[in-house]
Amino acid sequence: xxxxxxxxxxxxxxxxxxxxxxxxxxxxxxxxxxxxxxxxxxxxxxxxxxxxxxxxxxxxxxxxxxxxxxxxxxxxxxxxxxxxxxxxxxxxxxxxxxxxxxxxxxxxxxx
Amino acid sequence: xxxxxxxxxxxxxxxxxxxxxxxxxxxxxxxxxxxxxxxxxxxxxxxxxxxxxxxxxxxxxxxxxxxxxxxxxxxxxxxxxxxxxxxxxxxxxxxxxxxxxxxxxxxxxxxxxx
Numbered sequence: 385x386x387x388x389x390x391x392x393x394x395x396x397x398x399x400x401x402x403x404x405x406x407x408x409x410x411x412x413x414x415x416x417x418x419x420x421x422x423x424x425x426x427x428x429x430x431x432x433x434x435x436x437x438x439x440x441x442x443x444x445x446x447x448x449x450x451x452x453x454x455x456x457x458x459x460x461x462x463x464x465x466x467x468x469x470x471x472x473x474x475x476x477x478x479x480x481x482x483x484x485x486x487x488x489x490x491x492x493x494x495x
Numbered sequence: 496x497x498x499x500x501x502x503x504x505x506x507x508x509x510x511x512x513x514x515x516x517x518x519x520x521x522x523x524x525x526x527x528x529x530x531x532x533x534x535x536x537x538x539x540x541x542x543x544x545x546x547x548x549x550x551x552x553x554x555x556x557x558x559x560x561x562x563x564x565x566x567x568x569x570x571x572x573x574x575x576x577x578x579x580x581x582x583x584x585x586x587x588x589x590x591x592x593x594x595x596x597x598x599x600x601x602x603x604x605x606x607x608x609x
Contacts, residue, residue, distance in 0.1 A: 415538050426602060427601055427602055429587075429588050433596060481528070483530075487535075487537055
């Protein structure tokens with residue numbers, strides 16, 4: 385699976401947008417970009433995934449660069465409940481859904 | 496459906512003892528995964544089942560570890576002769592082959608080996 389690079393930590397204020405970057409320069413053509421988050425003392429939670437086009441769901445938006453070597457998870461209005469570790473994961477092919485987590489980005493949201 | 500459940504939530508054991516954890520996936524899911532997470536690290540893949548077949552095992556899964564999923568429903572993860580290095584959170588996730596990579600995680604079992 386392709387390696388990802390994320391900032392160790394980011395901070396945001398409540399009700400402001402948050403842009404969480406991820407670099408994945410070795411991504412292959414069939415790899416999907418997935419984002420999961422892990423709230424304190426909980427298991428990871430699926431957020432969003434995409435292949436080439438930008439994606440939106442009720443939780444977040446995923447912006448994918450044209451060359452697919454980077455992507456950005458966008459939380460439109462951060463809340464205190466969004467404080468979590470956010471993982472960007474590249475997976476595809478015959479991985480049968482196996483997820484390879486990195487260290488992720490710790491997001492702190494200030495009231 | 497109440498999601499993925501794991502039992503027990505916490506387990507303290509002495510080095511050398513055997514432990515067994517249980518995972519009950521979301522009922523309609525045919526895929527089940529086990530991960531291990533140590534403090535400050537992301538989860539690491541251990542093994543994967545599709546229905547009752549164990550299709551992939553990580554090199555992290557030493558001979559002391561065994562997992563089963565009889566009848567393609569719940570799964571158990573057993574660790575024999577526990578070592579202090581086995582102390583970690585053990586996470587179970589389930590998913591559907593129709594929705595690759597959207598996995599639903601349980602709350603985990605925290606193992607402490609003293």
